[in-house]
Amino acid sequence: MENNQIKNNSITRQEDDFAQWYTDVCKKAELMDYSSVKGFIIYRPYGYAIWEQIQKYLDKRFKESGHENVYMPMVIPASLFQKEKEHVEGFAPECLIATKGGKEELDDHLIVRPTSEVLFCDHYAKIINSYRDLPKLYNQWCSVVRWEKTTRPFLRGAEFLWQEGHTMHASEEEARTETLKMLEVYDDLGRDVLAIPFSKGRKTDKEKFSGALETYSIEALMPDGKALQCGTTHYFGNGFAKAFGIQFQSKEGKLENPYQTSWGVSTRLIGATIMVHGDDNGLVLPPEVAPIQIIVIPVAANKPGVIPAAREVAQKLVDAGYRCKVDDSDKTPGWKFSEYEMKGVPLRVEIGPRDIEKGQVVIAKRNDGSKIFCPIEELADKVHQLMKTIHQEMYEKAYKYLLDHTTDVHTMEELNAALEKGGYSKMMWCGNQDCEDKIKELTNATARCLPFNQIPNGETCPVCGKKASKVVLFAKAY
């Protein structure tokens, strides 16, 4: 069969300028637009719909594991924000602050939430009294504001959409379990929904969340060799609980402070999905989050019966549970092929007069461009199987990239060389922050995580030469 695809040449090629390619895709696939508010983006329908799919998966998982959604105020009084010292120091430089309400100057300025730990703690102090009130497993879907100097669509912005879980537990053990359990939920999202293999692990103290005792993260590797932190979970111990006077009477009748966690993922996941899977023709979306999973395109649409046949095929796929559309507009098939490739639609179904005669359609896979013929009566089954295959292929491709770009390093020279090449540098670390600082200073790379999968590749720290037992992944990062 003739290949009548038309390459969309209006976006920068990845190898020419990856950052520009990314921006081009964000705009051309109509995922977002810039707004008149500096640093704030508009989530356009196609981008927002991806977020809705992510929400749907996570919200279900959260609820299944006993979490409840709530909604807290979008602003935090400055007086309240200052209660936990480390926390406020971490966030103060990037806060947007409201100082006027109506015609009045506000005595207590209001900080537009950069995160809501303090609001949850303030509320928990009121509603937690007894061990019977625990655990409290709350989650919130909202947007937060971080006053960032340099912004990039989905990756770093003045405002982004996210979920923030905030939980309180009677015991340290239970809170620690929650911290790791939610990281697993995020990891499942990567594996089963976004087709992204995450590296899971603990953050170094230098990289952890302001106010947390421990931070865990999922990290993904981008095609430019840089790591992207895609989600974090935090274990707080009872530091905030003490600062906010949250106490409960234990089963034994003692007054105790509960143990706290928080965890979040954001629309940054859209950025990860764009980069991990995209190519020079645009987006390549994993089937689970694709707003349109199948696009049906009539070929030689002016011939009698073609448009009705295309619509019938599309309806069949809608009935089978797919997000499927037919494009029967008067644009050329070539234009349409290029458009839906740009939009990363996983499957394209073509149907023309000859196909109708033969009772078949052509199915093209976005992820590798391959095409097959399929009898119409087998279409739903075939599509079902192809969707699974596509997801698997996308995951495996990303996983292979991850493996190919993880380098074992044992010396500073090797580290430099590996970071130059891009990807993760896996090395032993003595655990001393000085060595971590030095790497950052020399290479601008940061410790992404101490991966759960701790398989030592040496015995000494490449920086100080001292004995080292921790495996750490370093990389340049977004």
Next chain:
Amino acid sequence: MENNQIKNNSITRQEDDFAQWYTDVCKKAELMDYSSVKGFIIYRPYGYAIWEQIQKYLDKRFKESGHENVYMPMVIPASLFQKEKEHVEGFAPECLIATKGGKEELDDHLIVRPTSEVLFCDHYAKIINSYRDLPKLYNQWCSVVRWEKTTRPFLRGAEFLWQEGHTMHASEEEARTETLKMLEVYDDLGRDVLAIPFSKGRKTDKEKFSGALETYSIEALMPDGKALQCGTTHYFGNGFAKAFGIQFQSKEGKLENPYQTSWGVSTRLIGATIMVHGDDNGLVLPPEVAPIQIIVIPVAANKPGVIPAAREVAQKLVDAGYRCKVDDSDKTPGWKFSEYEMKGVPLRVEIGPRDIEKGQVVIAKRNDGSKIFCPIEELADKVHQLMKTIHQEMYEKAYKYLLDHTTDVHTMEELNAALEKGGYSKMMWCGNQDCEDKIKELTNATARCLPFNQIPNGETCPVCGKKASKVVLFAKAY
């Protein structure tokens, strides 16, 4: 069967102090809590879950009618906000304004969105070029901030959750149709989901939205005789489009300004639901929005087999698609009855040793307290039927109240007497705003709407005595 219900006496009775009853229910049913941010409430899990049910229904209806969700920035530059004069005048007095970002003073202050017309228009100006780009049917789920002096949970607050639809159309007719169509969707929500009969109609010019040409509303009557505006749809003509330079090339090749609508409902609907259906035992929730539709309570739970039987019954109902929980805690049945009455759970299923013997359960309806026995094997069918009955009964009760509290008035004396009694005063109106102003001045009542159902009850305006052809509903309002 013995009536072992325990009245929850910890809330104020409606007839003693309706406003206090309302606040008591909001707190005791754990729908909300006050936060440390003056005027801002916390949407607790039980309250937020009601909102999620409302969202689910509306989001489906919006999408089915071709609307797409987007997300716009939460702040609006002051310079942009001032582009449409009437609009800014209406909202400026109640804006929360950010003046600092990070350590810097902002040149262009940022207004926390009270509504997003200007952001949508600013975006539409960029993306609408041709008639092919129309209509644009966008919706946004978010929160907005109005710096209100006096606030009441769900009814009037500094921040509330809502959806705002913003659409652009090539023709005036299409935009007008959209304005009325979305009002119908809201009306359906009332009839089919909230069991609230809304009065639909057009707002007078005095009461319309700042910047709109026409505003339509759904109004509900509360048990204290006051009306509550529950949602509005606006037709803007092309005023904003001109102010923001939104133009498209028509099919005929002419440059034209598109026609605009916006429409919204908010968490105020939760307030309406609480008031319309609640009683002295607490909330009474319509089945469609009840976070828990059925509570199963084991009676004599210490007897062998009771708790497993209760769990089995609950599982059966979960499998049948209901939001059903079993309370097998060690609290007394009396405490539990009272608790789930407070929470307005539509059906309570009781099961004790004698019930198990007989293969039956007791079902109690929250809306009228009636009880029946039901063989366990018929339970799912019976529940299905009861849920329909409850919804219908609740709607009819509210509708009867509405009819009983709508008084035909023909003179100022009758108007005064009717408003004193509470409810709607239906009267003829000359259409002159002076007469509307005078009623407000004398009685503090406002024109709620010119109902679509225009059945004249006279020929002259009670205020000026002049010829009048418009039917209007006046009431004191929230």
